[in-house]
Amino acid sequence: MRAVGNRPTIADIAKRVGVSPGAVSFALNGRPGVSEQTRARILEVAREMNWRPHRAARALGGAQAGVVGLVLARDPRTLGSEQFYTQILYGMQDMLSAHSSAVQMQLVRDTTAEISLYRHWASEHRVDGLVLVDLQLDDPRIAVVRELGLPAVTLGLPGEPGQLPSVWADDAEAMTTIVDYLAALDHRRIAHVAGPPVYQHTARRAAALRAQVTERGLHAGESVPTDFSDAQGAAATRALLSRAERPTAIVYDSDLMAAAGLGVALEMGIEVPRQLSIVSFDDSVLTRIVHPALTCLSRDTHALGAQVATTLLEAIADASFRESVRTETPHLVVRGSTARPLSSR
Amino acid sequence: MRAVGNRPTIADIAKRVGVSPGAVSFALNGRPGVSEQTRARILEVAREMNWRPHRAARALGGAQAGVVGLVLARDPRTLGSEQFYTQILYGMQDMLSAHSSAVQMQLVRDTTAEISLYRHWASEHRVDGLVLVDLQLDDPRIAVVRELGLPAVTLGLPGEPGQLPSVWADDAEAMTTIVDYLAALDHRRIAHVAGPPVYQHTARRAAALRAQVTERGLHAGESVPTDFSDAQGAAATRALLSRAERPTAIVYDSDLMAAAGLGVALEMGIEVPRQLSIVSFDDSVLTRIVHPALTCLSRDTHALGAQVATTLLEAIADASFRESVRTETPHLVVRGSTARPLSSR
DNA sequence: GTGGGTAACTAAAGCGCTATAGTCAACGCT
DNA sequence: AGCGTTGACTATAGCGCTTTAGTTACCCAC
Numbered sequence: 001m002r003a004v005g006n007r008p009t010i011a012d013i014a015k016r017v018g019v020s021p022g023a024v025s026f027a028l029n030g031r032p033g034v035s036e037q038t039r040a041r042i043l044e045v046a047r048e049m050n051w052r053p054h055r056a057a058r059a060l061g062g063a064q065a066g067v068v069g070l071v072l073a074r075d076p077r078t079l080g081s082e083q084f085y086t087q088i089l090y091g092m093q094d095m096l097s098a099h100s101s102a103v104q105m106q107l108v109r110d111t112t113a114e115i116s117l118y119r120h121w122a123s124e125h126r127v128d129g130l131v132l133v134d135l136q137l138d139d140p141r142i143a144v145v146r147e148l149g150l151p152a153v154t155l156g157l158p159g160e161p162g163q164l165p166s167v168w169a170d171d172a173e174a175m176t177t178i179v180d181y182l183a184a185l186d187h188r189r190i191a192h193v194a195g196p197p198v199y200q201h202t203a204r205r206a207a208a209l210r211a212q213v214t215e216r217g218l219h220a221g222e223s224v225p226t227d228f229s230d231a232q233g234a235a236a237t238r239a240l241l242s243r244a245e246r247p248t249a250i251v252y253d254s255d256l257m258a259a260a261g262l263g264v265a266l267e268m269g270i271e272v273p274r275q276l277s278i279v280s281f282d283d284s285v286l287t288r289i290v291h292p293a294l295t296c297l298s299r300d301t302h303a304l305g306a307q308v309a310t311t312l313l314e315a316i317a318d319a320s321f322r323e324s325v326r327t328e329t330p331h332l333v334v335r336g337s338t339a340r341p342l343s344s345r
Numbered sequence: 346m347r348a349v350g351n352r353p354t355i356a357d358i359a360k361r362v363g364v365s366p367g368a369v370s371f372a373l374n375g376r377p378g379v380s381e382q383t384r385a386r387i388l389e390v391a392r393e394m395n396w397r398p399h400r401a402a403r404a405l406g407g408a409q410a411g412v413v414g415l416v417l418a419r420d421p422r423t424l425g426s427e428q429f430y431t432q433i434l435y436g437m438q439d440m441l442s443a444h445s446s447a448v449q450m451q452l453v454r455d456t457t458a459e460i461s462l463y464r465h466w467a468s469e470h471r472v473d474g475l476v477l478v479d480l481q482l483d484d485p486r487i488a489v490v491r492e493l494g495l496p497a498v499t500l501g502l503p504g505e506p507g508q509l510p511s512v513w514a515d516d517a518e519a520m521t522t523i524v525d526y527l528a529a530l531d532h533r534r535i536a537h538v539a540g541p542p543v544y545q546h547t548a549r550r551a552a553a554l555r556a557q558v559t560e561r562g563l564h565a566g567e568s569v570p571t572d573f574s575d576a577q578g579a580a581a582t583r584a585l586l587s588r589a590e591r592p593t594a595i596v597y598d599s600d601l602m603a604a605a606g607l608g609v610a611l612e613m614g615i616e617v618p619r620q621l622s623i624v625s626f627d628d629s630v631l632t633r634i635v636h637p638a639l640t641c642l643s644r645d646t647h648a649l650g651a652q653v654a655t656t657l658l659e660a661i662a663d664a665s666f667r668e669s670v671r672t673e674t675p676h677l678v679v680r681g682s683t684a685r686p687l688s689s690r
Numbered sequence: 691g692t693g694g695g696t697a698a699c700t701a702a703a704g705c706g707c708t709a710t711a712g713t714c715a716a717c718g719c720t
Numbered sequence: 721a722g723c724g725t726t727g728a729c730t731a732t733a734g735c736g737c738t739t740t741a742g743t744t745a746c747c748c749a750c
Contacts, residue, residue, distance in 0.1 A: 007468055009736055020700045025738060035698060052468035056404035057736035060705045065401070076647070079431065079630070086427050090452045102471075105450055107435045123352055123397035126447075230634045256630065263636035285424070285601065289575045290635060291608035302421070354706055365730045370708060380728060402706035405735045 008049040017045050028053075059125060068096065068312055069127040070105045073114045073134065078229045079107075083255065083284035084301060085133070088155070091305020092131070099313060101128070111136075115144050122148040129316045131155060131308055132164070135200040151315040155308055156201055157324070165315050166324045167308045171201045173329045174297055175208035175251070178279050181332055182249045183216055185340045187277060191247035192223040193236045193257055202253055205281070209251070220247055226257065233257025237264040241276070248341035249277040255286045258294050262337065273339035283333060292336030299330040353394040362390050373398075404470060413441065413657055414472040415450045418459045418479065423574045424452075428600065428629040429646060430478070433500070436650020437476070444658060446473070456481075460489050467493040474661045476500060476653055477509070480545040496660040500653055501546055502669070510660050511669045512653045516546045518674045519642055520553035520596070523624050526677055527594045528561055530685045532622060536592035537568040538581045538602055547598060550626070554596070565592055571602065578602025582609040586621070593686035594622040600631045603639050607682065618684035628678060637681030644675040 010028070014021045019038065026033035027042035028051075034042070059065045070092070072085055085105075092103050104127060108114050118141070121127045129151035132141055135158050142163055145152045154166040182190055192209050195202040206223035213221030224240065226232035233252065240247055241264065252258035258280035265272050272278055272292060280287050283298035304327060315321045355373070359366045364383060371378035372387035373396075379387070404410045415437070417430055430450075437448050449472060453459050463486070466472045474496040477486055480503050487508055490497045499511040527535055537554050540547040551568035558566030569585065571577035578601065585592055586609065597603035603625035610617050617623055617637060625632050628643035649672060660666045 010738095011736080021737080022701080022739080023699060026699090029738085033698070038698080050468070052465070054405070054736050055469045055471055056401040056410065057705090058738080059401035060399070060405050060707090060736080061738045062705065063738075076435065079435065082427075082431050086424065086431075086452075089450075090421065090424065093451055102449060102451065104447060105434075106438055106447065107431075120397070123395070124400045126400060230630050234634070256634070260634040263634050263638075266636040285575050286631070289579070289601070289605040289608050291611040293608075355708095356706080366707080367709080367731075368729060371729090374708085378728070383728080399706050402735090403708080405706080405737090406708045407735065408708080 007054070008051045009054070010051075013042060013045050013049060013051060016049070017042050064101075064128045064316070065125055066101045067104050067127050068092075068101060068129045068131065068309075068316075069118070069121055070103055070131045070133070071114045071117055072105070072107050073109065073111050074107055075109065075227070075229075077231075078227060083286060084282055087284075087301035088133075088305035088308065091302040091307075092309040093305075094302070095306040095309035096313075101313075103309075111140065115141060118144055118148060118150070122150055129153070129312045131312060132158075135159070136198045137200060137203060139200075151312065151319065151321075153308055153312040153315055155304075159200060161324065162322060165311055165322050167304065167311050167327060168324060169299065169304075169327045170329050171204040172208035172211075174281070175205045176212060177329065177332055178251055178297065179209065179212040179216070179218075181334075182251075182277065182279070182338070183212075183218065185249075185277070185338065187249040187341055188218050189220045189245065189247040190218060190249045190251065191220055191240050193233055193240075193250055193252045193261060194223040194225050195228045195253045197225050205253065219245075226253075228254055228257065230256050230260040233260040234264045237261035238268070241265065241268055241270060247276075248343065249279065249338070251279045251281065253281050255280045255282040255284045255294070255296065258282075258296070259286050259290050262290055262292075262294065273337050275342050277338040277341065279338060281330075283330075287335070295335045295338040296333055297330035298333045299328060352399070353396045354399070355396075358387060358390050358394060358396060361394070362387050409446075409473045409661070410470055411446045412449050412472045413437075413446060413474045413476065413654075413661075414463075414466055415448055415476045415478070416459045416462055417450070417452050418454065418456050419452055420454065420572070420574075422576075423572060428631060429627055432629075432646035433478075433650035433653065436647040436652075437654040438650075439647070440651040440654035441658075446658075448654075456485065460486060463489055463493060463495070467495055474498070474657045476657060477503075480504070481543045482545060482548060484545075496657065496664065496666075498653055498657040498660055500649075504545060506669065507667060510656055510667050512649065512656050512672060513669060514644065514672045515674050516549040517553035517556075519626070520550045521557060522674065522677055523596055523626075523642065524554065524557040524561070524563075526679075527596075527622065527624070527683070528557075528563065530594075530622070530683065532563075532594040532686055534564045534590065534592040535594045535596065536565055536585050538578055538585075538595060538597045538606060539568040539570050540573045540598045542570050550598065564590075571598075573599055573602065575601050575605040578605040579609045582606040583613070586610065586613055586615060591621075593620075593688065594624065594683070596624045596626065598626050600625045600627040600629045600639070600641065603627075603641070604631050604635050607635055607637075607639065618682050620687050622683040622686065624683060626675075628675075632680070640680045640683040641678055642675035643678045644673060 010021045010024045014024045023034050024042050027039040131153055133155045135156045152164050154164050157168040209221050224236040226236050265276050270276050280294045280296035283296045287294035287296045355366045355369045359369045368379050369387050372384040400411055477499045480501045497509050499509050502511055502513040554566050569581040571581050610621050615621050625639045625641035628641045632639035632641045
């Protein structure tokens with residue numbers, strides 16, 4: 001054990017001011033029980049002595065841990081697709097630090113490990129609430145979170161809305177935005193390199209694409225599932241581009257796969273955007289540094305993270321809180337990777 | 346406040362077994378004071394009741410928080426270069442979870458914010474130790490960490506070795522590996538797109554390059570400083586490639602800048618690797634997905650993270666621990682972005 | 691001027707666990 | 721028999737904070 005500096009305690013302040021520790025606690029927490037004069041005096045001394053609450057002591061009294069959890073289930077081989085979540089994390093931290101909370105982010109192998117981590121955290125009182133990301137169809141985590149009594153917010157709509165508060169954007173509308181644009185450019189064979197079909201957002205996007213294709217009488221509209229890895233993104237692209245009737249545009253569910261797809265096109269000697277247009281569903285530094293830069297859907301991810309944090313704080317404060325916040329649909333940022341297809345020029 | 350399930354406490358176990366809470370504490374912590382028979386019985390009941398230690402309660406008694414901190418100082422605009430640290434984080438978490446600890450990673454704007462976060466954490470007893478990354482020349486964090494009495498490990502050698510335990514690899518040797526290879530291919534004008542000169546590793550690499558250039562009688566050897574952003578990486582590349590005597594090979598201090606540099610070369614119609622070879626100091630998914638894939642230095646970052654965690658645990662356990670662990674020098678992975686320069690064919 | 695209300699405190703218990711100082715019986719030794 | 725030891729516990733205090741139940745002192749109304 002180590003002496004970590006003799007931090008002042010509430011008792012020290014009490015002694016110095018000449019009141020009881022209870023009074024100091026009242027003053028520091030802004031609750032009634034002390035005169036304004038005394039309160040001011042206590043606050044002044046506290047600042048002078050550089051007092052900070054001892055988290056553990058508070059948590060022991062049943063208060064909050066001051067930490068919220070964010071778990072990313074990732075196969076180590078799929079690592080690399082965390083740009084988006086890094087931004088979310090940043091946004092959450094900025095919002096939470098104002099409420100002197102922190103985000104505990106952890107990477108685990110799979111959903112099973114994620115769930116056991118939640119149980120662990122709950123039993124150790126480590127977190128006050130959770131953010132669930134990468135929502136799945138029939139997501140097993142939702143039942144667990146309720147059982148544990150942990151406040152939680154989902155990033156993205158869960159299958160059965162209303163189970164948990166959530167922060168979401170309309171994936172179907174986003175896909176429609178893309179198809180609108182591609183169709184206006186005269187693309188008629190549009191393919192979709194998707195994530196694993198078990199994810200809600202992938203399912204929604206695929207469904208929206210099918211609906212659009214039918215509505216507009218386009219040719220293709222196939223969604224090829226992948227595990228989100230660059231390898232499978234590249235493989236899917238190779239397969240699509242090797243067909244007799246190859247698509248003139250491919251929409252990718254992630255920036256990483258889109259960049260990998262661009263690499264494959266270059267490797268196969270297919271010119272982007274002349275012979276193939278590429279659109280990414282995510283924006284990040286990645287879409288900007290490749291050449292040509294990728295047309296993509298973009299949104300303020302930092303603000304999204306902040307919104308998630310805000311909603312989670314509400315859910316923590318009020319156990320019955322169950323509202324969902326719809327955020328702006330991502331907007332299209334057109335860069336060099338999209339153009340009119342060669343055939344229609 | 347919310348009822349978070351009625352977790353069993355040590356008192357519950359004591360009641361059930363018929364001993365005092367103190368005896369249970371002894372048994373659960375593997376210290377003498379109970380017979381082997383009683384100990385076994387207590388452990389059995391504890392498992393049966395699914396008991397878990399209450400972190401806060403332990404921490405209050407002066408024990409550890411079970412959290413180590415990792416702060417990344419990043420201008421939001423420079424965000425995107427965290428691939429490496431995501432891997433480090435993963436490696437640390439895997440190692441630490443075996444010791445039922447966690448990593449608290451936080452992104453902040455700059456070193457000033459980083460330091461005040463350390464003070465904050467120390468005063469709240471939030472972390473047991475710290476990992477300092479991106480070591481600077483004359484790093485102000487070192488003094489603060491010592492003042493706070495927080496155990497810490499640096500990733501990379503600090504300016505004055507021996508101040509803190511560190512985990513490091515030889516940057517000079519790494520640069521030499523690259524120059525060896527490029528010189529063997531007959532490159533004679535080698536440039537370096539570096540990070541901010543205030544960073545130790547950037548300084549070491551630049552110095553090693555200069556030394557090599559002198560030793561081998563090569564032409565250039567200039568290091569262009571940047572802020573690690575893709576924008577400055579691209580700008581530096583553009584500047585270098587616009588010179589009358591442009592380099593035939595550029596070494597980049599990060600994968601992100603290397604990829605951005607490749608984008609610039611493509612944009613300027615300079616063929617890679619025929620007219621320009623590109624080498625990145627970091628490996629990541631990024632170097633693999635661009636086309637051509639980038640030659641780079643690679644190492645087992647996950648293992649590196651685990652090593653950092655191990656060293657930090659030692660430093661936490663023993664305040665006088667001050668050893669440094671040298672890890673393997675990154676090895677060169679040759680991919681499509683390097684070749685013999687056109688001029689020498 | 692007495693009862694009752696209220697503001698401004700103090701006293702004390704308790705959160706779950708650890709750690710230290712007992713207690714008590716059994717044992718060995720001179 | 722008397723004494724010190726040892727092992728296996730129990731009792732208790734305490735970590736820093738919150739919170740509830742007092743306790744004063746004071747003011748107001750009848």
